[in-house]
Amino acid sequence: MVRRTSFDGDSCPIARSLEALGDWWSLLIIREALFGVRRFGEFQSKLGMAKNILAARLRSLVEHGILATAPASDGSAYQEYVLTPKGRGTFPVLVALRQWSEEFDDHPDEIATILVDRAKGRPVKKLELRAEDGRLLSPADTTLKPRPAPRRRAAG
Amino acid sequence: MVRRTSFDGDSCPIARSLEALGDWWSLLIIREALFGVRRFGEFQSKLGMAKNILAARLRSLVEHGILATAPASDGSAYQEYVLTPKGRGTFPVLVALRQWSEEFDDHPDEIATILVDRAKGRPVKKLELRAEDGRLLSPADTTLKPRPAPRRRAAG
């Protein structure tokens, strides 16, 4: 089987998330959806991607429960693609990617936009990982534990 | 040119980050590196991936400044791949992906591990996006503004 490796059965949650989000277009489609894009043609023109692979990605995202199809809100017979709660739940992933570019990109001057708090118009804070008691955690301050209850596999 | 679309010149920081991280293996390699993996063979056996594409990915990650090669720490003549600060900076991305799976995966019982605070052994808090003044922000509470100073392009 030469098939492009699937992480579907993997026990690592990062691998599992990449199964749904880990290709070149899915996160960008979700980004547009978070901005309110809903129609096929709108995705296609904003992202400048081929229609066949857009169709394939939308189908995949619907299958993964990230998007759902709905009758068009404007009364036409066409359908729309709207984010599910699972889809909106990717927001921190997108923010983390954005902030990583803002901090480490070699040409930050080429970045066009900044994410701001709508109410105040001020840049948002950096995402921080904290312990239950509020302490700031670096990678070295964390570790993995096997999940309490049922079966598990390799690790990760 | 049929080339697999590059987002290198894109002005959206999410697209730019995907240029370096957006394939199937890079984030998993970084995940292993954060756990202390440094040697080619160790990556290969832990990830179970083909050696040729591991070599290609490592090369790409080094080119992007995410990994750096260094002489082996054990005195042997082999080299090691170690994370740069830019590489360690992807930690929030990995945490966000992990937490997304933990919250939305269809089979959460198949997830083997939980991320805990090393000091207390307790699960970490969810990543939260906050405004400068500490208010919790949902996607709808945010918006994009053009970057203050120099030139910009499409938007994103």
Next chain:
DNA sequence: TTGTGTGGTTGCATCATAAAACCATTTGTC
């Protein structure tokens, strides 16, 4: 009813990925 825009699917060429075989260098063993 004719025309146009929307939302796709189908073919075809090209690229990336995967598995296995192969190879050079380093290391351990005698």
Next chain:
DNA sequence: GACAAATGGTTTTATGATGCAACCACACAA
């Protein structure tokens, strides 16, 4: 130092994914 084995790759070949263009069905407007 000679030899075998481990390490760290590259090359070869097969197949799947991607990208472009052409095509097509349906909705909608005149």
